[in-house]
Structure formats: structure tokens, C-alpha cells
Amino acid sequence: MPQSRPLTTLPIHPPGDFDFRRTVLGHGWYALPPFRYDSERGALGGVASLGGTIIPWEIREQGSLLELRVPARLAPHLRMPLKATVRSCLRMDEDLAEFHRQTRRLVSHRWIARTRSGRLLRAPTVFEDAVKLLCTTNCTWALTETMVKRLVEEFGPGDGARAFPSPEAIARSSERVLRTRCTLGYRAPFALELARRVADGSLEIESWRTTPLPTDELYATIRRVKGFGPYAAGNLLKLLGRYDYLGLDSWVRARYATLHGHGRKISDATIERHYKQYGRWRGLIFWLEMTRHWHEEKFRRQA
DNA sequence: GCGTCCAGGTCTACC
DNA sequence: GGTAGACCTGGACGC
Numbered sequence: 001m002p003q004s005r006p007l008t009t010l011p012i013h014p015p016g017d018f019d020f021r022r023t024v025l026g027h028g029w030y031a032l033p034p035f036r037y038d039s040e041r042g043a044l045g046g047v048a049s050l051g052g053t054i055i056p057w058e059i060r061e062q063g064s065l066l067e068l069r070v071p072a073r074l075a076p077h078l079r080m081p082l083k084a085t086v087r088s089c090l091r092m093d094e095d096l097a098e099f100h101r102q103t104r105r106l107v108s109h110r111w112i113a114r115t116r117s118g119r120l121l122r123a124p125t126v127f128e129d130a131v132k133l134l135c136t137t138n139c140t141w142a143l144t145e146t147m148v149k150r151l152v153e154e155f156g157p158g159d160g161a162r163a164f165p166s167p168e169a170i171a172r173s174s175e176r177v178l179r180t181r182c183t184l185g186y187r188a189p190f191a192l193e194l195a196r197r198v199a200d201g202s203l204e205i206e207s208w209r210t211t212p213l214p215t216d217e218l219y220a221t222i223r224r225v226k227g228f229g230p231y232a233a234g235n236l237l238k239l240l241g242r243y244d245y246l247g248l249d250s251w252v253r254a255r256y257a258t259l260h261g262h263g264r265k266i267s268d269a270t271i272e273r274h275y276k277q278y279g280r281w282r283g284l285i286f287w288l289e290m291t292r293h294w295h296e297e298k299f300r301r302q303a
Numbered sequence: 304g305c306g307t308c309c310a311g312g313t314c315t316a317c318c
Numbered sequence: 319g320g321t322a323g324a325c326c327t328g329g330a331c332g333c
Contacts, residue, residue, distance in 0.1 A: 138312040143327060185326035190313085229313045250311060308331080318321080 006072040010083060011065050014092055017100060019116035020061050023090050025298055026291065028141060029121045032132055032148045034156070034164055047156075047163040048085050048124060050078050054158035059086055091119040094241055099281050112288055117295065120287075122239040126205045127198050128164045129239045130225075133232045134187055134194070143183065150182040170195035190227030197225075208240050215244045215280070234283065243283035246275060255290045 014020070024030050024044050030037040034047035043060035055078065058069045068086055070079070087093055100113035112118060123129045135147040154177070155169040156162030170178075170191065178188035197203035203225070211218060215237065222233040234247025246252075248268055257266050260274070275282040288295075 136312090138310085138325085139327065140311075140329080142329090143311095146327095179326090183327070186313090186324085187326085227313065231312060304333105306331105306333085309329090311327095312325105314323105314325085316322090316324105318319105 007069045008072040008074070010068040010070060010079060011062075012059070012068050012083060012087065012092075014066055014090075017096055017113075017116045018090075018092060018119065020066060020090075021298070022115065022117045022295065023119040024121055025294070026117070026120050027287070028144075029123070029132070031145060033152045034162060035121070035123075044121075046086070046089065046124075047158060047161045048082055049157055049163035049166070050081050050085070053078060054161065054163050055082055056161040057082060057086065059090075085124050089122055089124060091122065091241075094119065099284065102278070102281055103285070109285065111292070111295075112285075115295065117288055118284055120238060120284075123164065125164070126208050126236075126240065127167050127195075130194060130205060130228075130236055131164075131170070131191055133236050133239075134191055134227050135184070137187065137227065137229075137232055147183055147187075151184075154181055167195045167198035171199040187227060190225075193226055215242045218242065219245060238283055238287070243281050243285075245283050246272065246286050247283065252286075252290050259289070 036045045045058040048055045103109040103112040155165035175188045178184045234245035278285045
């Protein structure tokens with residue numbers, strides 16, 4: 001957040017079972033632009049695009065409240081929509097009471113409710129989450145960061161602070177530009193097709209957050225999008241508030257093998273079978289178990 | 304510095 | 319339904 005411009009502060013009241021740092025740092029999204037995280041100040045920054053207005057913002061804890069800092073010149077009629085966007089990114093309106101009740105039943109899971117864990121940072125739009133997930137497939141995290149950074153630099157609206165590109169901006173691009181300048185490689189045609197389908201209205205991706213479709217049908221819908229296999233679809237579901245799928249990748253397989261198999265490789269079917277007992281929350285419990293060591297390292301003061 | 308190998312998910316073709 | 323190979327990039331490694 002540029003400090004040279006006058007800022008104004010908007011208070012946000014989080015729900016009682018909310019933990020700011022665990023929500024922000026619970027997976028890697030905070031490191032992908034337009035998000036950025038200042039660990040010294042404990043502040044998450046972002047850039048919103050609301051009705052054609054590009055708005056840099058920053059949020060951090062201030063006592064029991066959260067303090068959202070925005071440019072003082074921000075029009076009053078955009079303040080509530082911006083607060084709603086940030087609340088949605090931080091999953092503040094998601095009801096995790098049932099999830100936390102379930103985790104209290106097992107001694108090994110009580111830390112989850114005790115530390116108010118379970119919310120996973122997401123982007124302002126499903127489109128942004130989907131493109132970013134595509135950028136995580138079959139590559140290192142460093143390459144994912146490069147891809148997203150270049151997409152924002154190349155197509156993101158704004159001067160200086162850039163928001164994530166709209167579907168239309170990417171749709172107007174070309175496979176060649178996405179391949180070379182944004183380093184998407186063979187993912188370029190997948191990203192282009194996704195952007196074009198969203199831009200022309202044939203894929204109503206934003207409705208996925210509120211659709212009444214059963215999760216299995218929504219999963220099948222996501223799988224029909226090119227480039228979205230079991231890993232990408234399962235993890236996109238988590239960002240839509242559905243936790244019925246695990247979204248296995250090589251890192252969590254290795255982590256599971258370390259935790260449950262003394263380092264020996266364990267089949268996906270065995271992992272799936274193990275988590276079936278947790279019902280519709282299994283994907284979230286799985287992710288929190290796999291990353292518990294992050295919680296113990298990053299959040300030692302609370303865990 | 305250069306070449307080779309490998310890891311990382313998904314798609315397609317094939318059995 | 320299961321499997322092999324291709325896709326692309328960057329890092330590790332050997333020379």
C-alpha cells in the first residue's frame with residue numbers, strides 16, 4: 001500500500017471463530033499477486049477492481065477488530081462493496097460452527113477449533129482462483145508465482161497497483177503471448193479457453209460460489225473445464241466452500257506418507273478411505289492435518 | 304556454460 | 319478403466 005497517498009480506515013468486525021493470520025497464511029494464496037503479505041506488520045494487501053475503479057487496500061488486526069485501509073479519495077458508494085469483497089476473500093461469512101463442533105469430538109483434532117483454524121484465503125472472484133489453480137499444476141511454486149505475476153503485469157488493470165486481469169482481458173490475448181510472456185507454457189490454451197468461455201458467458205463461473213448444485217455435480221462441471229483434473233477441481237471446490245474432495249498433489253501425498261506411512265508411499269485410494277469418515281468436511285480436515293506443522297511453526301504463540 | 308535428467312498434473316491415444 | 323507418453327519450465331547434476 002503506497003504510504004504517500006492519504007488513507008482512510010474502515011473497521012471490519014470478524015466473527016468470533018475467526019483467526020486473521022491462520023486464514024491468510026493457511027495456504028500459499030497470500031503470496032500470489034495482487035495479494036501480498038507484509039509479515040513484519042502482519043498486513044495483507046490486495047487490489048480490487050470494482051465497477052472499473054481500481055482500489056489498492058490493506059488489512060491487518062487492530063485489537064479485536066480488523067482495520068481495512070483504503071485511499072481516502074475512495075468514493076463512499078464503493079466502501080461497502082470493497083468491505084464485502086475483503087470479507088469474502090477472508091471467508092468471514094462462511095459458517096464453520098458445524099465443522100468446529102465436529103473437530104472437537106476427536107482429541108487429535110481439538111487444536112483446529114481451539115485455534116479457530118479452517119478458513120482459507122481466496123481471491124475476489126472464482127475466475128481468479130481458477131486461473132491461479134491452473135498455474136499451480138505440474139510445476140514448482142516458484143514458477144506459479146512467475147506465471148501469476150506476469151499475468152497481472154501483462155493484463156491487470158490499473159497504474160502501479162494492478163488488479164487481477166478480467167476474463168475479457170485474457171480472452172483478448174493469444175496463446176502465444178500467454179505461453180511466452182506469461183510463461184504458462186502448455187497451460188496457455190487451457191487458460192485462454194477458460195477466459196473466453198467466461199467472457200462470452202458460456203461458462204458462468206462466478207455462480208459456482210452460490211449454486212445449489214450437489215458437490216458431486218459441481219465437481220463434474222469443473223472437471224469438464226480443460227486443464228482441471230482431480231487436483232485442480234478438488235482444490236477449487238475448497239475455495240468455493242465445499243470440502244468433499246481432497247485434491248491430492250505430490251506434496252500432500254509425500255506429507256501423508258511421512259505422517260502415516262513412515263515415509264512409505266501410500267495409494268490415493270487408501271488416503272481417500274482414511275478421510276471418508278469425516279464426511280463433507282474431509283477435504284478441510286485433510287488439508288489442516290497436512291499443514292499442522294505450519295500452524296505450529298508460524299503460529300506458535302497460539303497452537 | 305552447456306547438456307541431460309527429473310519433478311510436477313492433465314490430456315489424449317491406446318489397449 | 320487403466321496406462322503410457324507428451325506437454326513445458328526450472329532446478330539439480332555431471333561434464
